[in-house]
Amino acid sequence: MKLGSCYYPEHWPENLWARDAERMRAMGLSLVRVGEFAWSRIEPEAGRLDWDWLDRAIDLLGDAGLEIILGTPTATPPKWLVDSMPDMVAVDAEGRPRRFGSRRHYCFSHRGYRAECRRIVTAMAERYGDHPAVTMWQTDNEYGCHDSVLSFSDAAAAAFRAWLEARYGTIDALNAVWGNVFWSMEYRAFAQVDPPHLTVTEANPAHWLAYRRFASDEVRSFNAEQVEILRAHSPGRANTHNFMGFFTEFDHHALGRDIDIASWDSYPLGFLEQFWFSEDQKRAFLRQGHPDIAGFHHDLYRGCAGGRWGVMEQQPGPVNWARFNPAPLPGMVALWTLEAFAHGAEFVNYFRWRQAPFAQEQMHAGLLRPDDTEAEAAHEAREAARVIAQLGTRQPAAAQVALVFDYEAAWVCGIQPQGESFRHDELTFAFYSALRRQGLDIDIVPPDADLAVYQAVIVPSLPTASEAFAQRLAALDCPVMIGPRSGSKTADFAIPEGLAPGSLRTLVPVKITRAESLRPGAGEAGDGWGIERWREDVETACDGEFVTDNGSVAVVRNGRFRYCAAWPDNRLLDLLVKRIAAEAGLECTRLPEGLRLRRTAGHVFAFNYSDHAIDTAPLDLGDPDIGARTLPPAGVAIWPTR
Amino acid sequence: MKLGSCYYPEHWPENLWARDAERMRAMGLSLVRVGEFAWSRIEPEAGRLDWDWLDRAIDLLGDAGLEIILGTPTATPPKWLVDSMPDMVAVDAEGRPRRFGSRRHYCFSHRGYRAECRRIVTAMAERYGDHPAVTMWQTDNEYGCHDSVLSFSDAAAAAFRAWLEARYGTIDALNAVWGNVFWSMEYRAFAQVDPPHLTVTEANPAHWLAYRRFASDEVRSFNAEQVEILRAHSPGRANTHNFMGFFTEFDHHALGRDIDIASWDSYPLGFLEQFWFSEDQKRAFLRQGHPDIAGFHHDLYRGCAGGRWGVMEQQPGPVNWARFNPAPLPGMVALWTLEAFAHGAEFVNYFRWRQAPFAQEQMHAGLLRPDDTEAEAAHEAREAARVIAQLGTRQPAAAQVALVFDYEAAWVCGIQPQGESFRHDELTFAFYSALRRQGLDIDIVPPDADLAVYQAVIVPSLPTASEAFAQRLAALDCPVMIGPRSGSKTADFAIPEGLAPGSLRTLVPVKITRAESLRPGAGEAGDGWGIERWREDVETACDGEFVTDNGSVAVVRNGRFRYCAAWPDNRLLDLLVKRIAAEAGLECTRLPEGLRLRRTAGHVFAFNYSDHAIDTAPLDLGDPDIGARTLPPAGVAIWPTR
Amino acid sequence: MKLGSCYYPEHWPENLWARDAERMRAMGLSLVRVGEFAWSRIEPEAGRLDWDWLDRAIDLLGDAGLEIILGTPTATPPKWLVDSMPDMVAVDAEGRPRRFGSRRHYCFSHRGYRAECRRIVTAMAERYGDHPAVTMWQTDNEYGCHDSVLSFSDAAAAAFRAWLEARYGTIDALNAVWGNVFWSMEYRAFAQVDPPHLTVTEANPAHWLAYRRFASDEVRSFNAEQVEILRAHSPGRANTHNFMGFFTEFDHHALGRDIDIASWDSYPLGFLEQFWFSEDQKRAFLRQGHPDIAGFHHDLYRGCAGGRWGVMEQQPGPVNWARFNPAPLPGMVALWTLEAFAHGAEFVNYFRWRQAPFAQEQMHAGLLRPDDTEAEAAHEAREAARVIAQLGTRQPAAAQVALVFDYEAAWVCGIQPQGESFRHDELTFAFYSALRRQGLDIDIVPPDADLAVYQAVIVPSLPTASEAFAQRLAALDCPVMIGPRSGSKTADFAIPEGLAPGSLRTLVPVKITRAESLRPGAGEAGDGWGIERWREDVETACDGEFVTDNGSVAVVRNGRFRYCAAWPDNRLLDLLVKRIAAEAGLECTRLPEGLRLRRTAGHVFAFNYSDHAIDTAPLDLGDPDIGARTLPPAGVAIWPTR
Ligand SMILES: [Zn+2]
Ligand SMILES: [Zn+2]
Ligand SMILES: [Zn+2]
Known part of the structure; x- marks a missing residue:
């Protein structure tokens, strides 16, 4: 399993780049993720492409021995682009156009924006498709983040009508299977069908299901357009997209069929705080995350693209976006990294290399602090790299x-x-x-x-x-x-x-x-x-x-x-x-609260998610190769498979 | 008291109709409510009226010996109609036009929609006004449901100004009684007065009260236009409207003066869950409803149209619209039915005959399940019909x-x-x-x-x-x-x-x-x-x-x-x-928690709303004619008046 | 310290005015605040100024020996003015124009409205600037109340762009210090920058900080325009504005530099209920307010305009705007008054003289009830006036x-x-x-x-x-x-x-x-x-x-x-x-819960905010000059400084 980090050369003075690359290598990282969000630097104004800085960054990182995951920048269209076609933004369920000033300010169904995306992705793929350091492409970033799958724009409505016609053939067929006779909701033509928002009371659930399917298909086809271009211009490179946690707004299985490797962004502490866990669980696992959050998603996304997967973003410390943002228990970042290994990840990228001192994510930890010194996670990444080197090949055990x-x-x-x-x-x-x-x-x-x-x-x-x-x-x-x-x-x-x-x-x-x-x-x-x-x-x-x-x-x-x-x-x-x-005929191991096991072809892993030490003796696995029999909080022990 | 059910022939294959009618009769039902919500079938496109299916349904149901309550379909204008005058929809308090896709998507003040309603009601009344099976008309459906009394549309604003001028005569009079000198809110002309929404802080309460009175009057006049047409074309038939529970947005006493029979839609479990009852009450009466919900509305609506009233919709099982939707305790549907009798109802219609497998209310129980077999409520309806037949004439005791x-x-x-x-x-x-x-x-x-x-x-x-x-x-x-x-x-x-x-x-x-x-x-x-x-x-x-x-x-x-x-x-x-x-000089009977009494001219009824058995011996009424001295949960006992 | 009340002659029949003035004097009041909110009476239609009634009111009040604080009426532009330039209203963060019908319906950045304000303020200042009874001017009323500092109107957006250009000089400088390279948020021109609302996820915090600074500056310059006119036309009069409690949306220190006296509106019970106090505190201080609410603001606003300050509105009884509106404990109104004295206030005005029986604040208590008899607070104002007369000159002790x-x-x-x-x-x-x-x-x-x-x-x-x-x-x-x-x-x-x-x-x-x-x-x-x-x-x-x-x-x-x-x-x-x-080297006095001390040059004050009696003996101050050693709830004791 490779380790890496998310790196934004455009955020830093160019004279830092070489030293950053060298430090990454020294820390045991071999991957670097670059480029998503950089559209305004790649194309500062319409049609003026500025590759110079990115050429230099990619060459430098590659020369330092890092493999590059290059992102398409379509999650953040620049202002000049939005101003050139203001109706490209999504419209929220309240009917309000979503405004420029953060990210994901586009509607998946806008044909003009799709053309722009094809143009910029083609340009990037032509420029870097054959670069030896570029080994993977990431399309866009976190499709759907910030409630961005559904749009109620005119573009979406038009595309929805075409989608309906393709699915149902005739409006009578649609009326029949939706049961539109109920409450006189029958349509005479596809052109009469609107998105199901702002209705007086709930819309027909069949109408909503169709809208969700349509919207999911729009995400998939948006992504597929990019992948098609990347495959054409960058043969031999893997394509991925970084999915999120507890996110079901589009069909990841469907989209996963179009990519080579699934990846996801793992923020166990933020997810514990933001989702439906009980107060007791939020208290007990405050600095560890619930013991099944990471595993659940590892096992889910491993099934999304034929078995290949990785962690595109790994929480390295406090984040900035949950209601409360505690720091992980010492050891958790290493634990999370090794657990990804145990579940079969091909890579884990820490998000991010260096904490940015500016803009929206300035309170999001990195491997380095904003003052360029190592944050807690750096030591744990180094430790994880050491263990991984020791373990050798990665091959998850077949699930039971x-x-x-x-x-x-x-x-x-x-x-x-x-x-x-x-x-x-x-x-x-x-x-x-x-x-x-x-x-x-x-x-x-x-x-x-x-x-x-x-x-x-x-x-x-x-x-x-x-x-x-x-x-x-x-x-x-x-x-x-x-x-x-x-x-x-x-x-x-x-x-x-x-x-x-x-x-x-x-x-x-x-x-x-x-x-x-x-x-x-x-x-x-x-x-x-x-x-x-x-x-x-x-x-x-x-x-x-x-x-x-x-x-x-x-x-x-x-x-x-x-x-x-x-x-x-x-x-x-x-x-x-x-x-x-x-x-x-499966053997169960009743585990103490907070302990979890995972097996690879060669090893059995135990992870202590609790905040107290756990004696693994009752598991009858003997002394571990790595780690101790009594696992400290956030401890990992690894035994060879018997 | 007659029993009936809400039936939507347009939802079912025509070959089911005759068997349905026969089963209704066999179950002890003599009423059937038909037609509201059917506009898109009656008039599939502008001006093309299709009566055939409804003729056949009404004839068939009438021939089966059922009396028909025929509804005007104005709660659900079809899409072609909305598209022909898009400003007919209400505008919500946030300033957003409410969209097509469910029901009640109209503004009571829109003159164009009013004309359309008069047209369709006239057509229906002309067609079926003299039909021998049609014995009652219901106007529209649940005026005000889904927060639909108040509209902040241009149509409403214009009508409001006219209403104000009629009420106050001069703008100076309005300014004076509202106290508009406060905060310089004085107007120079009625044309300057807007609806009171989206103000920076609260609007003048006098302004709001006027808007509520105006809106209530609009509901009343909307209804009166229909009743006038129905009376003209369908002499001798009673006119009703189905009111809701815990709903006070328009003056039901005023509207009640324009109709012959008040009716209401009784959903005791949903109301318990959705309204201000305490957590303790929601727990104690989970599957029964608070013991006064039904009685309160029976006694309220009996006073709305000169004493005549009925239950247009009776909950027969779990509904689909509350936060939580439990099933009634066995016996509750019969209890609710008999309690309506005891309070003097002329009829109780179960909503609905058969659970629809499609669209918004597919999780709303009926007397029949979607698979055409009897649901729990069917047995209780049959039992209630048996008891009612035994009790004979219905005459509530004069209230004290x-x-x-x-x-x-x-x-x-x-x-x-x-x-x-x-x-x-x-x-x-x-x-x-x-x-x-x-x-x-x-x-x-x-x-x-x-x-x-x-x-x-x-x-x-x-x-x-x-x-x-x-x-x-x-x-x-x-x-x-x-x-x-x-x-x-x-x-x-x-x-x-x-x-x-x-x-x-x-x-x-x-x-x-x-x-x-x-x-x-x-x-x-x-x-x-x-x-x-x-x-x-x-x-x-x-x-x-x-x-x-x-x-x-x-x-x-x-x-x-x-x-x-x-x-x-x-x-x-x-x-x-x-x-x-x-x-x-009134004799009180301190009742055990959950027990309620009601008297008719000939009988004393006791209803056990608790979830445990109650011994009625302390009430000193002797052995009941119907039911047992010890009332089981959801039990009803009936004694002759002494 | 002077006492006064807020009086709206336009709300009352003219024949009450003289008696009101006489009663104010008899109660110990020497100030009267007049005029804010009266625009629709001063200028009933565009350009027609009606001074007659206000001339008479001011003359009469002045002749009765009252000093007048005259307010500019710009918080409540009349409807004819709003209709003449509909885009003068603020737009809320949801993008909705805020509507006429209450108050503060204007955008600070609208140049047309600013001109109208200069016009009406000039007219008032010319008319009353030299009136001997007018000793103080209040600009507008409670800037920012009802979330009115921020506006997202076109006027605000345009002014924001100009403000940005003035601050940053070049768009590149702005991009650099905001870190707009993050998420491709870079702009090419100031004209591309919008207000930071309705973005897909949070906007750049630097963007928000700039918008807040800009909005604060807009409030300040709006106010400064009025003060400049008032100083020109009304020399020798103090200028003030009435700030609010727990309100930080604009920089009061900055605005305070432009006025002579800071003042604030003190509603301790409403503030306790509406802000972040714990349930325990809301219970314990239900009818007193938390013991530091008033003091905190006294000490804050004393620092806002060079040390001079007063209470422009003092809660005299239940208010109308909190979730729950209890009555103060008997004695609290006197306590609040004397505490203002102890902190160095120049004046305390009770809001309001007589409870208005109409419009938005009809449930807000006054010194008189709507039936013209004295409310509880009248007695306490009289008592406070008596004590203040006894205490003589006001000079707060220097804070430690x-x-x-x-x-x-x-x-x-x-x-x-x-x-x-x-x-x-x-x-x-x-x-x-x-x-x-x-x-x-x-x-x-x-x-x-x-x-x-x-x-x-x-x-x-x-x-x-x-x-x-x-x-x-x-x-x-x-x-x-x-x-x-x-x-x-x-x-x-x-x-x-x-x-x-x-x-x-x-x-x-x-x-x-x-x-x-x-x-x-x-x-x-x-x-x-x-x-x-x-x-x-x-x-x-x-x-x-x-x-x-x-x-x-x-x-x-x-x-x-x-x-x-x-x-x-x-x-x-x-x-x-x-x-x-x-x-x-400061001596601490550990105070019993609910007791607070404050010193002036000549006295030590103790205030009992608890709901039970407190013995002050442990404070070792001896017998007080005023009040008793054992302080009843809401009691005040005053000792001479030793
Ligand atoms: Zn995200
Ligand atoms: Zn309803
Ligand atoms: Zn206020």
Whole structure:
């Protein structure tokens, strides 16, 4: 695994560049990410391209022995470009054009901006496509960041209409599958269809789902245009895009098919603070992040581009964008780096080389402080580099369990939560966490992945499960767990004939006759476990495997297939995972709170995410090659595989 | 009392219609509500009216022996109509035109849309006005739903100016009564007056009150135009509109004068979740709804159209629109139905016949599931029909107590709460609940109702109480209770000369010299009771009947008149109700928590809203004719009147 | 000290005026504030000036022996004026023009409105500038109230561009110091720069700081235009403006340089409810206000215009604008009045003379009720007048401690809080409160004040501390305390070379290598004290004076200079204040909770802000001249200086 950093030569005096490159190398870094956000320097005014400075930077970095990940600058069009076509900006859901002054101020559907992007990407690819130091391209930056997937501009509306016509053929077909007869929402022509925002009450969920699919497709085709150019002009280089954490606004599996390597930006402390974790978790893991945040995304993005992936941005210290921004516990940056290794990353880039003293991210830590001295993370990067060199080749162990995740499922549950605590990504994460608490290795995969290679398959919630998916599950011979709301919707957001779980009923003969969402405190208890948030009425000939004291069927088992008709609490999740693992012949390791394991082909890794020391003796792995048997907080221990 | 359901033939294949009608009849239903929301099918494009399908549906339903409530489709103008006059939509308080894609996307003040409504209603009335199966018309649907009473469109602004000129005659008169000299808000012409939104800080409350009155009048005249057409073309049919719960944005008493039967849409579980009930109440009545939600509205709407009323939509299971959507306790749908009977409803329609598998309300339960099998509510509807048949004629017992409620009072307190916990409808509901906890039967009536027929009169809060109202109270010879803020404002939102309670001072000789609003926890305690939220300084020669330990006068009594100078807690409300009942010669029945009584001419009903069994023996009513002495949760017992 | 009231003759029948004036005099009032908000009466239509009524009012009030503070009416331009140039209104941050119907509906940058203001102010000044009764002018009213400093109008954008050009000279200079190379935000011309609102994510903090500085300058120059006219036409009269509480949106020190007397509007109960006080404090001081609210602002505004100041509006009872509006404890209005005296006020005006029965503030108490009888406050004003007469001349004692406060510092922390609980004004207030808990007298001063006259200097937080400021601190020979984030930013919002605290490092040799913000509960404990919200990593050769149990350096001392590298809790603040006072040779008086002291040249005052009696015997001041040794709630005691 290579280490690197995100470096913006345009931010620094040119006389610093050579020394920076030399220090990177000395720190054990071999990668450097350059160029995204630099449009205003590459093209200071319309048509005047200034390559000189970038030529020098790339040559210098390459000559220093660094491999370059070169970014296309399309996330930050310069002001002169925006002024030349003011309608290129996205319009937010409130109907307000988003203004220049930060980044991502463009609409994916604006044809004029797309042409400009093709022009600048072509120019860059022609200039640097064959440069020997340039080994990877990154398109744009964090598609969707700052709520930028959806736009309600005229450009988006026009593109949406064309997309609808391509999907539905005739307006009558659209009316029919959306159920537009409801509330007289029928259209006479595609030209009558608008984006679904600012309606008096909620718009048709089918309308929203179509808009989300359209918007996701727009992101994908925006990206594909760049990749096509890069492939043409820069053969042999890998193409990537840096995805984000807990972000489901477009279909990363679809976009991932168009790139060579998936990458993501890992900010465990910021994510803990900003997302739906409990106050208790935010307290317990304040300076470490929840122990499954990094792993979840590693395992997710490994499944997005055929298995190749890396960390494009790794948090190296406090960030600037969460409600509260604590510093990581000493050791965490090394831990995060090694955990990426254990999950099979090809690279980890620290964001950023040197903390910028100006502009929006001046309070975002780097490997160096703004005063050019080393920040805490520098030492940890050096230490991680040392360990990685020692470990040699990187090859993750094959995962035992597949967790099926679908972006569309997140859209469906977001469009129609039916109960405000039903969050699709939280449920997926809860299943993932339960598997990890038992020491299992996991692949998070799309519904169309090859599931036959796993010993167990978990489908936390897949509302639009297709008949083909049901057939593929049926063909498996391992335990399969299907979660609530699965099969509850058709492809166009209707309740299937025969009710949920639709075609999945061939696996577990249940019919969900009614569902209810429950306010906090209104769950039901079983014997040492419980359900909360969501409960379904189940009609079935099978016995309930888990039934609450009230008689609610929580889990139905039919041979190797299970259906969970509720939001399970952690205790029920643990019971389920243990049973499934036992049936699958998988050995579970009940881990102490905060400890996590991951295996590669050659090693077993243990990571201590807690804030106290943990004795690994009960794991029965002996003395580690690297690290100590008693893991300090933020400690990592590595054993050879037995 | 007739039972029925809301049925949308346009949503279903025509070959289902006959079987549906037959099943309705078999279930004990004799009514069917049809047609609202069907504009896009009745008039698929401008001027092309397609009656065929509706002719067949109405004939078929009528032939099956069902009476039809036919709705005008004006709540959902089709897209072609909106596109033909884009300015017909309402503009929200943020200044944004509300967009097509759901329902209620129109401005009540748009003259062009009004003309279109008259045209389509005339066409429908001409077509079906004499149809023997059509026995009732419903105008539009849920006026005001989704915050749709107020519009800040140009059409509304123009109509507002005309309304002001009609009310005030000259701009100088308006300036004078509004006190526009304050902050130089004086106008020189009606044309200068705008709607009061988006001002830098709050607009003149007199300006807001005028805008609310105007908007209420617009709803009323919009409805009256339809009723006039329906009466002309469909003689002998009752006209109704379906009101909502906890909704005070327009004057339902005023609109009620223009229709024959008031009806409302009863969703007790959704209302419990969405309104100001405490967390404790939301927990205790999760699957039942607060025991006074249904009764409160039954008693309110019975007073809106001369006594005739019904339930146009009855919740039959989980709904789709609350933050959390639990299922009713088994038995609740029957209980709600019978409680409507006990309060004198002419009909109860379940919303809806069959759960639609598509569009916005696909998660809203019906009597049938989307798979065409019976949902839980079907059994309860059948059971309710059986009981109703057994009970025979419906005639509510005359109420003992009048609770005076005024929509304008809600507007005044909403425009100027003065303390954020002063909610007019919550205070009204608290008085209502206290009366019901003592087993009393109540009419909720407007200030101009005939109050002489009651044994006690409660006026929870009536800020703009008129001199005529004071005189009418003075003429009564029963106990009268007047609540805080009553008489505190003139008709144009000023403090009356001589201060509050204005002309009501002739009843209780008090002067409110100052009022304060209190944050939670800052109330005052009396001996076993307390006050909270609101307290008034009282100048009076009378003794305080209830005085706090701090010396605050909470209640002043002057013979049969009382004035309550604070927000009373439930214990004080109970004490007051018991005293008033005793003075009025009314027998109270202190009911166990969750139990409620209601009397008709022939029967006494008991409803168990709690989640545990209640023994009715202490009520001393003997063994019931229907139901058991020990009422299970959601149980109903019925005794003959002794 | 003079007492007065705010009086609006235009609100009342002319036949009340004489009696009002007579009653004011009888109550002990000698001032009357008149005229702001009266534009629609002074100029009912464009160009038609109607002075007659105001001539009569001013003559009558003056003849009654009252001195008049005359306000310019520019806070409330009449509708005809707004209609004549609709783009004169401010545009809010959401891009919506703010509408007519309340007050402050103008943009400070609109050149047309500025001309209108000069015209009307000139006319008023010419008319009344030499009137013997007019002794003071107030410009406009509460600049900035209702979020009215910032405008995003075209007028503001144009003025901003000119301001930028004046400040930066060239666009390249601007790009350089803002760091616009970050995210390609570089401009090619000043004409390309927009206000920083509605950007996709946060705009450059340097951009925001510039916009705030610009907006503050606009307020200042708007005011200066009026003052210049008033000085020209009304020689010998003092000019003032009435500032608000806890309001930092423009630089009051800068504006204060242009006026003769600073004044402010004191609403202790409303401020307690609306600002960041804890629930416990809101409960404990419900009817008194926090004991430091009034003092803090007295001491702040005394430093804004060279030492002269007054209270332009004093809360006399419940107000109408807080979430909850309780009444003051009996005695509080007198207490507030006398506390203003003790801090050196030249006048206190009660707002308002008589409660208006109409329009927006009808629920705002006055000295008289709307029914013309005396409200509670009238008695207390009379009592305060009596005591003031007894005390004779007003001369505040010289303060012992300087607290350095900077408006720019509040902007910097507001633009980039980095942790959502870092509130600059709350931190300043916490230091102020700690000093007052020890009985010390304080001046709150700008960074450029003469600090040599104090025995101790406290700088709670000054991010943009200049080198000159550091040098001036270095020249002092008293203890100096410098709080967190001081010196952390350059003048254009960048991290200084050499990191924080920048040039302050010459005083305390520390380097802040990293800072973290902490969620509630994530602080650190020392021995009987703690830190919370914010913590800095300190690199220093000095020993830590206060170090947490975790080893975090909270306070570093270097001789007479201290740097506090964290948000100190109240216990640490108390320890620090006591140490500093001891070093400064200042005698502390540890006061009981709720008691506060203030000294004038001739007296020591004690104020009981608690809701229970306090025995002052432990203060060892003997029997007071005025008031009792045991102070009742809201009691004041006054001793002669020994
Ligand atoms: Zn981002
Ligand atoms: Zn509704
Ligand atoms: Zn104000």
